[in-house]
Amino acid sequence: MAQAGKTGFLYVFDRVSGAPLWxxxxxxxxxxxxxxxxxxxxxxxxxxxxxxxxxxxxDSDLVSFTPELHARARDxxxxxxxxxxxxxxxxxxxxxxxxxxxxxxxxxxxxDSAAQVLYLKxxxxxxxxxxxxPDPEGPSARAGLVRQxxxxxxxxxxxxxxxxxxxxxxxxxxxxxxxLKPPYGTLSAIDLKNGTLRWQIAAGDLPEIRRHPRLRALxxxxxxxxGAPGPLLTAGGLLFFTGGGRVLYAVEAAHGTTVWSWDLxxxxxxxxxxYRTAEGRQFVLIASGQGxxxxxxxxxxxxxxxxxx
Numbered sequence: 001m002a003q004a005g006k007t008g009f010l011y012v013f014d015r016v017s018g019a020p021l022w023x024x025x026x027x028x029x030x031x032x033x034x035x036x037x038x039x040x041x042x043x044x045x046x047x048x049x050x051x052x053x054x055x056x057x058x059d060s061d062l063v064s065f066t067p068e069l070h071a072r073a074r075d076x077x078x079x080x081x082x083x084x085x086x087x088x089x090x091x092x093x094x095x096x097x098x099x100x101x102x103x104x105x106x107x108x109x110x111x112d113s114a115a116q117v118l119y120l121k122x123x124x125x126x127x128x129x130x131x132x133x134p135d136p137e138g139p140s141a142r143a144g145l146v147r148q149x150x151x152x153x154x155x156x157x158x159x160x161x162x163x164x165x166x167x168x169x170x171x172x173x174x175x176x177x178x179x180l181k182p183p184y185g186t187l188s189a190i191d192l193k194n195g196t197l198r199w200q201i202a203a204g205d206l207p208e209i210r211r212h213p214r215l216r217a218l219x220x221x222x223x224x225x226x227g228a229p230g231p232l233l234t235a236g237g238l239l240f241f242t243g244g245g246r247v248l249y250a251v252e253a254a255h256g257t258t259v260w261s262w263d264l265x266x267x268x269x270x271x272x273x274x275y276r277t278a279e280g281r282q283f284v285l286i287a288s289g290q291g292x293x294x295x296x297x298x299x300x301x302x303x304x305x306x307x308x309x
Contacts, residue, residue, distance in 0.1 A: 002111075002192065004120050007085065008053030008103035009046050010190060022048035022195060029086035034131060034145065039088045049195035052188045053103030053122040054180075056084035057095050063159070063181050065215055072159050073179045080128065089129035089147060095157065097180070099127030105228025107271050112233060112253065116192040119233060119253065121203055121243050123185050123226035125178060128156045161212050175208050183224030185243045187231065189256060199256040203243040232272040232284070240284055242268035248286050248299075264288045264297055 001015040012021045024044050032039035054061070059082075062073035081087060081094040088094065102123035109120040131145040140146045160174035178184055183202035191198050204225030209215065227244010234240070238259070239251045246267050250260040270287035277283070283300045 002109070002118060004052070004104035004109055004122075006098055006101075006103055006105070008051040008055050008098050008122065010049050010052055010118070010120075011046055012049070012192065012195070020046070022046055030083050030088065032088040033081075033090055034088070036144070037088075043086045049190055050197065051103075052120060052190065052197070052200075053098050053186070054124045055097065056087070057082050057097045057126055057180070061097075061180055063177060063179060065177075065218060065220070069159065069177070076157070076159060076179055089131050091131055091145075093128050093130035093148075095126050096129050097126040098123065099125045101125065101226060101228055105230075107228045107230025110231045110233035110239065117198065117253070118190045118192055119187065119231050119239055120190070121185065121187055121227075121230045121241060123228070123244075124180065124182075124224070125184055125226040126157050126180055161209075161214055175212055177209050178226075182220075183222075184226045185224035187239070187241065187243070187251065187256070189253070201251070201256045201258075203241065204245040204247060204249070227269060229269055229271050232274060234274065234282075234284075240272040240274075240286075242270070242272075242286065244269055246288075248272065248297075262299070266290075266293060266295070268297075 001013045003011045005011060013019065014021060024046050026042040027045045028041060029043045059074065062070060064070040077095055079092060081090045081092060087096065102125055104120055104122055107121055109118050111118055130148045132148045134140040134143045134146045157179045158176040159179060160176055185203040186200050187203040188200040189198040202222040202224035205222040206225060209223060210220045225243050225245040229242055229244050231239045231241035233253060237253045239253050240248060242248050246264050248262045248264060248268055249258055251258050266289040268286045268288045273285045275283055281300055283298045285296050285298045288295050288297055
């Protein structure tokens with residue numbers, strides 16, 4: 001039995017006895033500096049496999065595409081508390097990594113039970129954990145402190161790139177770049193026989209950042225995308241996923257090589273599904289969009305192409 005956590009750890013147990021396959025240790029973690037608060041001195045951490053997502057944040061983790069961006073990232077986090085995994089929320093604000101949607105989310109994992117290989121999507125996006133007095137008229141009025149809700153508008157841990165002219169010459173809003181170095185989302189293959197990482201790739205992309213006029217000349221690789229949706233594994237050895245973006249990918253499970261992709265034209269914040277008709281034709285579906293614009297989009301190999309993978 002395996003459980004991928006928001007911590008970025010994979011917890012693996014014997015499904016009969018419940019004993020961990022690899023020791024889970026109680027490790028010392030940073031203390032709280034909030035007056036009157038006493039945080040747990042230790043947290044459980046698997047000794048193996050290694051973390052599948054990035055844990056904790058330091059200056060060396062800040063985006064550094066250009067010296068100017070790195071300097072701006074430093075300015076953005078100055079005054080906040082940085083540190084390793086399980087650094088507690090604070091009054092001045094703590095940058096936590098993995099953030100609220102990472103490492104693993106509700107999308108879960110895909111398992112090749114024959115090869116005993118696990119495939120999982122992770123998010124590497126920090127969040128700001130700052131404690132503030134509660135709203136005296138709100139539901140938490142009797143609490144001493146509450147986590148500050150993210151205000152609508154600008155992302156709190158992102159940097160704006162320059163506004164650009166859009167259609168008809170009008171200026172559109174800025175492109176936001178996360179304060180952290182990429183990849184912002186990954187897809188990993190973990191061998192459950194020995195707990196080793198077979199491969200890890202950037203899951204998805206943010207072309208609006210890579211192709212931005214201020215960054216285009218850098219030739220950046222795919223950046224990955226943060227999001228909870230997980231992968232679908234087929235018997236033919238293909239992994240289908242969006243990772244939370246608008247592009248559906250097909251990746252070879254053996255090596256992590258992308259063999260096909262399709263821009264859905266709208267966000268595909270869902271796990272792919274598959275079914276086979278009575279005639280033996282296999283379809284892969286993905287839910288895309290939202291509200292009145294939501295669609296189920298289906299894909300299949302052309303008829304007479306030699307069968308489906």
